[in-house]
Amino acid sequence: MFRTLFNNRFLQASTIVFIGSVAANFLNYAFNLVMGRLLPPEIYGELVALFTLLVIVSVPGGTISMILSKYTADHIAKGETDAVSALRRATRVPMYYLGVGSFILTLILALPLSSYLHVPLVPMLIFSLLLP
Numbered sequence: 001m002f003r004t005l006f007n008n009r010f011l012q013a014s015t016i017v018f019i020g021s022v023a024a025n026f027l028n029y030a031f032n033l034v035m036g037r038l039l040p041p042e043i044y045g046e047l048v049a050l051f052t053l054l055v056i057v058s059v060p061g062g063t064i065s066m067i068l069s070k071y072t073a074d075h076i077a078k079g080e081t082d083a084v085s086a087l088r089r090a091t092r093v094p095m096y097y098l099g100v101g102s103f104i105l106t107l108i109l110a111l112p113l114s115s116y117l118h119v120p121l122v123p124m125l126i127f128s129l130l131l132p
Contacts, residue, residue, distance in 0.1 A: 049117045050127055057102075057131060064095075102131050 036044055068091060075083040106128035114124040 046117075046119045046123065049119055050123060053113070053117070054127065054130065057106075099131075103128060106131050 035047060039047065068087070071087060072084055075081070075087065107125070110121060110124040110128055113119075114121045117124075
């Protein structure tokens with residue numbers, strides 16, 4: 001019984017994803033624990049505010065990535081490699097403009113966001129470089 005379970009490709013892939021997510025969550029916990037101990041409270045608050053902002057801003061990109069992955073997987077499953085190439089060509093330029101636009105928008109909003117979040121301007125500018 002266990003032999004057939006371990007030979008199941010779906011179960012193997014799910015196990016790898018599960019172990020990876022548990023490891024990532026543990027490392028996230030360890031990072032926050034160490035940073036909470038090493039940094040003064042106000043700087044740790046700035047770090048958490050920037051990470052939270054990064055998570056909020058990354059939601060649209062993650063959504064677009066999931067949608068493109070789904071359509072790419074559908075085309076690959078059907079053997080339509082030309083459709084995958086066409087999809088990549090069709091989304092390359094809009095994604096470029098979306099990245100440049102989000103970068104410019106973040107640069108414009110860096111000063112108001114830094115004053116709202118009580119974060120110095122330099123980390124906000126570095127954050128804007130991380131976005132695209």
